[in-house]
Amino acid sequence: MDTVLDVKGLKAYYLMKYFGISREVRAVDDITMSIRRNEIYGIAGESSSGKTSLIKVLAAAMRPPLEVVDGSVRYHFNGEEIDPTTASKEDLKRIRWKHLSYIMQGSMSVLNPVRRIERTFADFAKEPLGLSGPAFRERVEQHLSSLKLPPSVLRSYPHELSGGMRQRVTIGLATVCHPEFIIADEPTTALDVVVQKEVLSMIREIQQKMGSSVVFVTHDMSVHANMADRIGIIYAGRLVEEGPTRQMFFAPKHPYTAHLVASLPRIGDTTQRPALEGKPPNLADPPPGCRFHPRCPLAIDKCRTDVPPLETVDTDHRTACWRWQDVRPLDGAPTGKMEAQL
Amino acid sequence: MTDLLEIRNVWKRFPMGGLLSRAHIDAVQDASFSLTADKPEIFTIIGESGSGKTTLARMILGLEQPSEGEILFKGQSVSRNMNREKRLEFMSQVQPVFQNPFEAFNPLKRIDRYLASTARQFLKTSDRAKIDAAMDDALQKVGLSLKEIAGRYPHELSGGQLQRCAIARALIPNPPLLIADEPVSMVDASLRMAIVNLLRSLRDDFGVSVIYITHDLATAYYISDRLIIMQKGRIVEMGDARVVLSDPEHPYSRLLKASVLSSEDAGQGKLATNPDMVAEANRLATMPSSRLQERPDGRLVRTYEGA
Numbered sequence: 116m117d118t119v120l121d122v123k124g125l126k127a128y129y130l131m132k133y134f135g136i137s138r139e140v141r142a143v144d145d146i147t148m149s150i151r152r153n154e155i156y157g158i159a160g161e162s163s164s165g166k167t168s169l170i171k172v173l174a175a176a177m178r179p180p181l182e183v184v185d186g187s188v189r190y191h192f193n194g195e196e197i198d199p200t201t202a203s204k205e206d207l208k209r210i211r212w213k214h215l216s217y218i219m220q221g222s223m224s225v226l227n228p229v230r231r232i233e234r235t236f237a238d239f240a241k242e243p244l245g246l247s248g249p250a251f252r253e254r255v256e257q258h259l260s261s262l263k264l265p266p267s268v269l270r271s272y273p274h275e276l277s278g279g280m281r282q283r284v285t286i287g288l289a290t291v292c293h294p295e296f297i298i299a300d301e302p303t304t305a306l307d308v309v310v311q312k313e314v315l316s317m318i319r320e321i322q323q324k325m326g327s328s329v330v331f332v333t334h335d336m337s338v339h340a341n342m343a344d345r346i347g348i349i350y351a352g353r354l355v356e357e358g359p360t361r362q363m364f365f366a367p368k369h370p371y372t373a374h375l376v377a378s379l380p381r382i383g384d385t386t387q388r389p390a391l392e393g394k395p396p397n398l399a400d401p402p403p404g405c406r407f408h409p410r411c412p413l414a415i416d417k418c419r420t421d422v423p424p425l426e427t428v429d430t431d432h433r434t435a436c437w438r439w440q441d442v443r444p445l446d447g448a449p450t451g452k453m454e455a456q457l
Numbered sequence: 458m459t460d461l462l463e464i465r466n467v468w469k470r471f472p473m474g475g476l477l478s479r480a481h482i483d484a485v486q487d488a489s490f491s492l493t494a495d496k497p498e499i500f501t502i503i504g505e506s507g508s509g510k511t512t513l514a515r516m517i518l519g520l521e522q523p524s525e526g527e528i529l530f531k532g533q534s535v536s537r538n539m540n541r542e543k544r545l546e547f548m549s550q551v552q553p554v555f556q557n558p559f560e561a562f563n564p565l566k567r568i569d570r571y572l573a574s575t576a577r578q579f580l581k582t583s584d585r586a587k588i589d590a591a592m593d594d595a596l597q598k599v600g601l602s603l604k605e606i607a608g609r610y611p612h613e614l615s616g617g618q619l620q621r622c623a624i625a626r627a628l629i630p631n632p633p634l635l636i637a638d639e640p641v642s643m644v645d646a647s648l649r650m651a652i653v654n655l656l657r658s659l660r661d662d663f664g665v666s667v668i669y670i671t672h673d674l675a676t677a678y679y680i681s682d683r684l685i686i687m688q689k690g691r692i693v694e695m696g697d698a699r700v701v702l703s704d705p706e707h708p709y710s711r712l713l714k715a716s717v718l719s720s721e722d723a724g725q726g727k728l729a730t731n732p733d734m735v736a737e738a739n740r741l742a743t744m745p746s747s748r749l750q751e752r753p754d755g756r757l758v759r760t761y762e763g764a
């Protein structure tokens with residue numbers, strides 16, 4: 116299989132000092148994964164589990180106090196190997212937008228509030244696209260229209276656009292150069308479901324046309340269901356399960372995944388969904404053994420002391436659970452057999 | 458009987474494309490509805506991206522003036538002629554939670570200081586212990602604690618933590634009306650349910666009314682009493698949330714419901730929308746003459762002249 120990104124044993128911590136006392140938040144703690152050419156890889160997980168931190172390392176957007184303390188990250192762009200954590204500014208500038216592009220969570224911040232959208236596009240995309248004047252303008256307008264945005268947004272300032280329009284503008288920026296590798300952190304949370312579907316289709320179209328890779332984070336499991344080829348689940352800084360989309364939904368092998376895919380109500384459903392028992396783990400002082408054990412219905416003594424390794428349980432399917440053979444879908448979980456009920 | 462909130466034929470027009478241009482957009486067109494004072498409710502606004510939901514919320518909060526029409530809070534006009542004291546009083550009663558927690562907080566200001574200044578302003582006290590207690594109380598309601606966030610800056614918290622802080626901040630003055638603009642779009646499923654249940658308990662246990670703006674039809678169904686659906690500045694359908702969502706009548710409402718992605722389809726990549734439904738919804742949005750018509754089940758649906 117043609118690997119574009121290799122992550123091995125990655126640990127990235129926030130290393131902080133408060134009044135002389137150092138404190139570390141182990142946001143990414145020993146993650147090993149690889150992303151292939153021509154695939155969409157979805158990442159889900161609890162709030163504060165380290166998804167954005169992981170993404171920042173991968174996207175070369177890491178800032179202190181976040182530091183890589185162990186492991187490696189390698190991109191393979193047509194024969195060239197690049198480590199985003201150590202690459203020079205020049206190298207990064209060269210690959211940014213054309214090879215590697217990153218849509219940040221709450222991505223307003225790439226849009227300069229005192230610059231019209233057209234200026235921002237010119238700043239970022241003109242050079243990599245190698246177009247100028249009317250040709251550049253035409254390409255950008257065309258691209259925006261595939262995101263259901265009228266050309267008039269180019270003349271607007273960010274504050275004149277709605278939340279969803281701004282989000283689409285940043286997706287437009289990240290995709291206009293048709294990059295080989297797209298990293299997106301919550302790219303469609305501010306969109307209505309009609310536009311969301313269209314934007315997701317557009318991203319997938321570019322991905323398929325270019326054979327590129329997309330890594331994206333979202334809490335919306337139904338987006339993962341319809342967008343991802345493979346899904347990775349992060350819990351407390353660790354990858355706890357990874358597998359092909361259907362298997363993750365219909366035959367999860369980690370109790371946290373089982374909870375996640377069953378957790379949202381559907382329209383027409385007013386029964387209370389069980390929230391996960393217990394508090395989210397503290398990444399400055401994570402529980403020993405399996406980090407999920409304090410909240411896990413299947414936990415046994417071994418789980419409290421021994422860290423479960425990420426084991427291969429089926430083709431492409433890995434899980435980190437001592438009791439994976441006993442994991443069953445929860446009540447209310449999708450079965451894949453029901454008519455999509457609406 | 459006075460209403461808690463009354464929106465009377467409200468319009469908002471923005472100029473578009475720079476100062477010299479004559480172009481404009483009617484971000485909100487002739488919106489009317491009201492919330493009664495004696496029965497707290499969760500009133501939901503769903504609709505197209507760019508359809509005027511946030512603009513409407515900002516007008517209710519007095520952050521933006523209607524171009525036409527009037528907004529009354531407890532019988533008093535929100536928008537004009539409020540002196541500083543009245544304005545503060547009003548602000549303590551109608552509290553916002555915004556769409557993007559990353560934009561809601563000043564990145565250079567510690568979260569606890571931010572909450573403390575809110576507490577100081579609205580509780581009119583500078584007693585440290587009282588302020589801390591009010592902050593901790595509000596944070597506990599959203600599943601956090603003062604201890605957890607003390608000394609931290611917005612970028613040190615995750616999206617979910619930040620959004621819960623934003624809700625906690627809004628709860629500090631115990632407002633009767635909360636305006637929550639997409640409060641759950643950035644949090645995980647468990648937290649999403651926790652926050653939505655929190656809104657429900659604010660209504661049921663503390664008598665707080667909530668205007669809940671969301672793109673998530675499932676949670677809208679789950680907690681709302683009534684809802685409106687907006688398309689390009691217009692309300693196209695309004696009524697009992699469950700009645701409308703179970704069987705939407707307006708073509709745009711139907712398109713919305715049909716576009717909800719389902720986990721039942723996992724792995725099938727179902728991202729296609731029905732082009733006929735999209736075309737019909739778009740066509741109606743451009744029709745100049747229309748009005749809301751009442752149906753036997755009590756809902757209002759926009760109908761078009763010559764459609």
Ligand SMILES: Nc1ncnc2c1ncn2[C@@H]1O[C@H](COP(=O)(O)OP(=O)(O)OP(=O)(O)O)[C@@H](O)[C@H]1O
Nearest residue numbers: 129162163164165166167168612613614615616617
């Ligand atoms: N700059 C920072 N300094 C210190 N701690 C941080 C910083 N940024 C994030 N953290 C902490 O690291 C942990 C992981 O945060 P991260 O933003 O990666 O979570 P996430 O999985 O993306 O969450 P969400 O789904 O809410 O966006 C959290 O406990 C967060 O508080």
Ligand SMILES: Nc1ncnc2c1ncn2[C@@H]1O[C@H](COP(=O)(O)OP(=O)(O)OP(=O)(O)O)[C@@H](O)[C@H]1O
Nearest residue numbers: 275276277278279471484506507508509510511512
């Ligand atoms: N300050 C402003 N100046 C000019 N136009 C504006 C301004 N604020 C909003 N608009 C326009 O008004 C329309 C409605 O925007 P609004 O933010 O209310 O939409 P929304 O329904 O909240 O959308 P979303 O779901 O994407 O958040 C949009 O076309 C937007 O571009």
Ligand SMILES: [Mg+2]
Nearest residue numbers: 166167220616
């Ligand atoms: Mg995040």
Ligand SMILES: [Mg+2]
Nearest residue numbers: 277278510511
């Ligand atoms: Mg909005």
